[in-house]
Amino acid sequence: MTKTDNKGITVKKAENFSEWYSQVIQKAKLADIRVGVQGFLVHRPWGFRIMRRVYEYLEEEFEKTEHEPMLFPIAVKEESLMKEEEHAGFSPEVFWVTHAGTRKLEERFALRPTGETQIYPVYSKWFRSYNELPFKAYQSRHTVFRNEMTTRPFLRGREFAFFESHNVFSTHKECLAQIDEDMDILNKVVKDKCKIPFFYFQRPQWDKFKGADNTFTPDTLMPDGKRNQLASTHDLGQNFSKAYDIQITDKKEKQQYAWQTCFGPGIWRIMAAIIGIHGDDNGLILPFDMAPKQIVLIPIFFKEKAEQNKVSKLLNKTKNDLTKKGYRVIIDDSENSPGFKFNHWELFGVPLRIEIGPRELKDNKATIVRRTSRDKTVINIKDLDKSIEKEAKKLDEDITKNAEKYFSDNVRDSNDFKDLKKIMNKNRGFVRVPFCSVDFDGEDCADTLKAETNGGNVCGTLFPKAEKVGPKEKCIICGKKAHHKVYVAKSY
Amino acid sequence: MTKTDNKGITVKKAENFSEWYSQVIQKAKLADIRVGVQGFLVHRPWGFRIMRRVYEYLEEEFEKTEHEPMLFPIAVKEESLMKEEEHAGFSPEVFWVTHAGTRKLEERFALRPTGETQIYPVYSKWFRSYNELPFKAYQSRHTVFRNEMTTRPFLRGREFAFFESHNVFSTHKECLAQIDEDMDILNKVVKDKCKIPFFYFQRPQWDKFKGADNTFTPDTLMPDGKRNQLASTHDLGQNFSKAYDIQITDKKEKQQYAWQTCFGPGIWRIMAAIIGIHGDDNGLILPFDMAPKQIVLIPIFFKEKAEQNKVSKLLNKTKNDLTKKGYRVIIDDSENSPGFKFNHWELFGVPLRIEIGPRELKDNKATIVRRTSRDKTVINIKDLDKSIEKEAKKLDEDITKNAEKYFSDNVRDSNDFKDLKKIMNKNRGFVRVPFCSVDFDGEDCADTLKAETNGGNVCGTLFPKAEKVGPKEKCIICGKKAHHKVYVAKSY
Incomplete structure (x- = not known):
């Protein structure tokens, strides 16, 4: 390193x-x-x-x-x-x-x-x-x-x-x-x-x-x-x-x-x-199975040579054990400070960090940190396998939860064009609106929508099960009878 | 199929x-x-x-x-x-x-x-x-x-x-x-x-x-x-x-x-x-691990519907069992004749063929044929796994042996230019010859060799251990002291 x-x-x-x-x-x-x-x-x-x-x-x-x-x-x-x-x-x-x-x-x-x-x-x-x-x-x-x-x-x-x-x-x-x-x-x-x-x-x-x-x-x-x-x-x-x-x-x-x-x-x-x-403000975040390196082992700085060697030996043994189990592991034994290393591997999105220092070594403990919450948990080294499994699972759950929360928080309903324009300018995201037609005869309304929302697109209807539209709902653009619930969003 | x-x-x-x-x-x-x-x-x-x-x-x-x-x-x-x-x-x-x-x-x-x-x-x-x-x-x-x-x-x-x-x-x-x-x-x-x-x-x-x-x-x-x-x-x-x-x-x-x-x-x-x-006159031959399909199961033609169903059932079960074990298996139950199927899968280089017909079925037997020798071996169906392992190993040995035989049969020695020319025109292959220099000062001799052998190239010296050249050996082209044994061959 x-x-x-x-x-x-x-x-x-x-x-x-x-x-x-x-x-x-x-x-x-x-x-x-x-x-x-x-x-x-x-x-x-x-x-x-x-x-x-x-x-x-x-x-x-x-x-x-x-x-x-x-x-x-x-x-x-x-x-x-x-x-x-x-x-x-x-x-x-x-x-x-x-x-x-x-x-x-x-x-x-x-x-x-x-x-x-x-x-x-x-x-x-x-x-x-x-x-x-x-x-x-x-x-x-x-x-x-x-x-x-x-x-x-x-x-x-x-x-x-x-x-x-x-x-x-x-x-x-x-x-x-x-x-x-x-x-x-x-x-x-x-x-x-x-x-x-x-x-x-x-x-x-x-x-x-x-x-x-x-x-x-x-x-x-x-x-x-x-x-x-x-x-x-x-x-x-x-x-x-x-x-x-x-x-x-x-x-x-x-x-x-x-x-x-x-x-x-x-x-x-x-x-x-x-x-x-x-990702978050510190950099990349990766699902456990997708990460090029899943676990980084970091020795905590200490002065005594004998202790250094002990920690090094333990890290190497841990790396070998974990690698045999199929994990992708890296030891960061560079000259950088622990803090620098934490930031570095967080930037790269390595899911789990395990810190071992002389104090932990004495008590047969290690500190495990998952990339999402960044909370430190002290564990027994003999429970390392179980802790990794548990933290990896939690990490994936964190990632899924965060992603789903952002997604669902940004789906809004609107049946008023002015309101839609406001949302498209302020929040963006998906806006579900009643719409006259998804056949070619709806294209004019889609063009109007796009022009007046500064680029909002009609993404289409949900598949395989399109949502029902109420019998009295009107197209958000032309005011004619709405036949579909469509989603509107700005695009890349 | x-x-x-x-x-x-x-x-x-x-x-x-x-x-x-x-x-x-x-x-x-x-x-x-x-x-x-x-x-x-x-x-x-x-x-x-x-x-x-x-x-x-x-x-x-x-x-x-x-x-x-x-x-x-x-x-x-x-x-x-x-x-x-x-x-x-x-x-x-x-x-x-x-x-x-x-x-x-x-x-x-x-x-x-x-x-x-x-x-x-x-x-x-x-x-x-x-x-x-x-x-x-x-x-x-x-x-x-x-x-x-x-x-x-x-x-x-x-x-x-x-x-x-x-x-x-x-x-x-x-x-x-x-x-x-x-x-x-x-x-x-x-x-x-x-x-x-x-x-x-x-x-x-x-x-x-x-x-x-x-x-x-x-x-x-x-x-x-x-x-x-x-x-x-x-x-x-x-x-x-x-x-x-x-x-x-x-x-x-x-x-x-x-x-x-x-x-x-x-x-x-x-x-x-x-x-x-x-490959051979019948088509492709593939090492067992390289074949897209490793085993083809072929039902042998028969008239009675009840027997057909029995054979079909056994083939399907066999395919499932073998697939679970990691083999890549295909059943050819097309309308073609068994002979047509044999030729077809030989052309594609499928390593092993297993034939099961009503006669074999009655005796709990099957016929296994490996692509290289094309010999038929009757085996007990309960020994199928072992037979496949054995035949796959033999197939790979056949392939290696044939390839090595052709290779070693086509390495010849020569220290006479006329003789070399003859070999290059008749047999081609590699010819090992004494040569003056593999540094830039040998290029003239290499050009002469190429021109007079209708495209023979000096491939170089063996690596990592170059062969020794006798103290009295002369370059096959210029007649000066030979410092190397080089290999000559025509190229693609």
């Missing part, structure tokens, strides 16, 4: 979230954006390990639900990309490779902005018969590229971490079951593992993925009250299979277009939520 | 390796090169799972040896790339991104041809003091880009699967220890797990990575007698730290340039070796 000059976060999260977020990313060594091409980010080891954990959780669920892994190239043919233009409209943001060395390429190619345009032309070669379906497949740990004008680590980048599944079915019914399965995966990974609460919305028709029949998204709230869309899953119907000619012979030996879904958990967006929602 | 019209391999591996290799890749659904931009490959699920296994093995070893994972962007600044031009000289092959949408970028950027040019400018910001070192870090599961003129799946591509570590040390001694560690990792992964034999060479000075002090490579032989370089590890000395200004304060508070190594196991090259070396 090395003596460092890392300084803590200098702003309060509640007072200046934007600056707090930037400082945590830099000071907890999650990412580096100082060097290289603008808008492209270096994932540093501490941040990369957290992100990799998200990938591992997802991969585990995708394997359990019998998706096959695959990997498509980065290069997309102009012809394939343009076929999708009407659907996805990524082309204004697409990067073009035009040269190799000093030579101009005969055929320029695009860097994939997402998978559809390159995967579906290949799918059109892979399947011929209904009995080759369902085909469920995913790509993981790759990146995609869009020329975003403004970039922000883990929220928006010119290159960002991606995960996507592209499934092909014989019937539309299977698409609908897949949407449920995707939701289930998000519950398991994002809610249970990452401890991020969210609403699962069905997007209004005017805000769905172009080319999809329906789009579903889990949206959470960041500490500045803005919505963070964590993923999206799309019922593509037969739209893409028609555009890319994915046909199969059905049971009656008739040719038909396949039915498709695609699903993209936003790896970066989930990272941003973990950083932003769980 | 579906009835397919997959046809087997139509050529003999020994007679037309090149065509055999292409057919295996296509027919065992390892990769698809039919659609998309030329020179870019789709990793299909079956192939991707095998490749991912190689990644997992490597990651496990890199974690054990305390390397940190990280991820750098795809984009490299022109300025950084050009700084390295003198060292690596990739620039003629580099792809350039010049446009986004219809707009020309203010600053074009390159797609990374390898990591050095983008990682080292960042390293120059990360380290200030010797006590921040050693820093050992790796990138995994990413791809790199070079505009190769001729491409071949898993051997040469415009985009190919990459793995690289970039380590920074305070002393040169640590670099040398790292070279040993890298070699150890290759032994564990490539030899022990993937069952690929290789020589570990120190490359001649004229053939090292530009900018490195020394380059070390494990080279194997493909079935056509050509050398396949599986990885390379480089002692970079202080050359790159000087070019990219990676300076640290040493113990005496003096500024000094850091010492570096980098290591790139060739994921694709290892895949090509697994496919090419282990």
Whole structure:
């Protein structure tokens, strides 16, 4: 361990979230954006390990639900990309490779902005018969590229971490079951593992993925009250299979277009939520299972060499014992002061700290501190295992409770436009309002809402069970009969 | 399971390796090169799972040896790339991104041809003091880009699967220890797990990575007698730290340039070796632990419905039992004939096949067949576990033995140029010859050798223990005193 000059976060999260977020990313060594091409980010080891954990959780669920892994190239043919233009409209943001060395390429190619345009032309070669379906497949740990004008680590980048599944079915019914399965995966990974609460919305028709029949998204709230869309899953119907000619012979030996879904958990967006929602004024806070190091052992300063050695020996033994049990443990025996070390490892979000000094050693005691409450508990060293288990569990409960409290505290109801405007300016968060229509005929009201709330979006209705709207409720914008309860929020 | 019209391999591996290799890749659904931009490959699920296994093995070893994972962007600044031009000289092959949408970028950027040019400018910001070192870090599961003129799946591509570590040390001694560690990792992964034999060479000075002090490579032989370089590890000395200004304060508070190594196991090259070396006329052969499916259960055709159900039930139970034990199992209950199924799963390299029919069922027997020998062994169903363990072990032994036999059968000695030329034209393989010098002054002889053997390369001397050369031996080319035993081979 090395003596460092890392300084803590200098702003309060509640007072200046934007600056707090930037400082945590830099000071907890999650990412580096100082060097290289603008808008492209270096994932540093501490941040990369957290992100990799998200990938591992997802991969585990995708394997359990019998998706096959695959990997498509980065290069997309102009012809394939343009076929999708009407659907996805990524082309204004697409990067073009035009040269190799000093030579101009005969055929320029695009860097994939997402998978559809390159995967579906290949799918059109892979399947011929209904009995080759369902085909469920995913790509993981790759990146995609869009020329975003403004970039922000883990929220928006010119290159960002991606995960996507592209499934092909014989019937539309299977698409609908897949949407449920995707939701289930998000519950398991994002809610249970990452401890991020969210609403699962069905997007209004005017805000769905172009080319999809329906789009579903889990949206959470960041500490500045803005919505963070964590993923999206799309019922593509037969739209893409028609555009890319994915046909199969059905049971009656008739040719038909396949039915498709695609699903993209936003790896970066989930990272941003973990950083932003769980962290506090001292830095990062991480669920126990997600932390690159779960326990830091810190010797307390003392003068006598013999005692130093005793403490050192005990720390090493403790580290070995805990490592064997599967914990990820680090000893900080650098020359820094204990106080410095406490701050340092809190900044990095290490869940548990165990302090051992000569006084504790004499009594066979140790002090254990969990990152969330930062309360010191003196324990018997022989009870260390049990204490770790208990504190880890409490830490995860603290994290979940805090996240859920912030989330539920920031869901408000309104049926008055003036009131809504006030909330959107002051508190932000989600506001549940009566709304005329989530079909295309509601778009005008949504536009008005957006314009007059300085960017508030209609996120959609809750899925799978949309909330009921009273028989006499009126659309908050046009005053006509309300058919839906929709949620409004400002977005990243 | 579906009835397919997959046809087997139509050529003999020994007679037309090149065509055999292409057919295996296509027919065992390892990769698809039919659609998309030329020179870019789709990793299909079956192939991707095998490749991912190689990644997992490597990651496990890199974690054990305390390397940190990280991820750098795809984009490299022109300025950084050009700084390295003198060292690596990739620039003629580099792809350039010049446009986004219809707009020309203010600053074009390159797609990374390898990591050095983008990682080292960042390293120059990360380290200030010797006590921040050693820093050992790796990138995994990413791809790199070079505009190769001729491409071949898993051997040469415009985009190919990459793995690289970039380590920074305070002393040169640590670099040398790292070279040993890298070699150890290759032994564990490539030899022990993937069952690929290789020589570990120190490359001649004229053939090292530009900018490195020394380059070390494990080279194997493909079935056509050509050398396949599986990885390379480089002692970079202080050359790159000087070019990219990676300076640290040493113990005496003096500024000094850091010492570096980098290591790139060739994921694709290892895949090509697994496919090419282990496979036979019937298709793929895979080490037991690497196979996406390890065991295929095949019901033998029979007419009575009651018996069918009994067999089905037993197969399902067997699958569940084996899956619980951690095996990857598939039942092929498609409408195809047993013979078709045997061929199909042999083509895909599934290590063990278990056949159960009504006759066997009555006697509580099953037939087990391992992919290598294809001998049928009748076993008691109650001994299934033990039989699987035994057959899996035998399979791995068969694979290792076959690979090692081919390898050692194709290492020859020569001390006569005419003789060498004959071998290089007829047998290829490795030829061990006396050679004047592996320093730059030997390059002329190497050029002559290459020209007159139609492409034979001096691969280098064995590392870590170079073989002794007799006091009277003469260089096979110039006839001057030989100082080394070097190995000659034609290359991919």
